[in-house]
Amino acid sequence: MVVRVELPGVMEKDIDITVTDDVLTITGRREEQSETTDQGGYLVRESFRGSFERSISLPAGVDAEAIVAKYEDGVLEVVVPKAAAMHERRMRHIELQSGERMAMEEGH
Secondary structure, three states: OEEEEEOOOOOHHHEEEEEEOOEEEEEEEEEEEEEEEOOOOOEEEEEEEEEEEEEEEOOOOEOHHHOEEEEEOOEEEEEOOEOHHHHOOOOOOOOOOOHHHHHHHOOO
């Protein structure tokens, strides 16, 4: 499973990613300031601040310990691999025993 989130203007240090009880949560904070001079020669300063949080339920069988994330050019990518055990099919043959054979093995 790959989760991609566009976060333009968000600094890497302001992003937090956690996994709790099969829920992936991405939280962050954006702070942006701009400064311009308008036609009348007045200096105009603007500040934008805000936080965000997104939670995603993970499917059964993911390996939370192997989750990796990278942030590049305003895009966060979180890779959630399946657990190795989910890829392997384990099969065990169970031999049927008759009641008579089981009694002999138990010493009856």
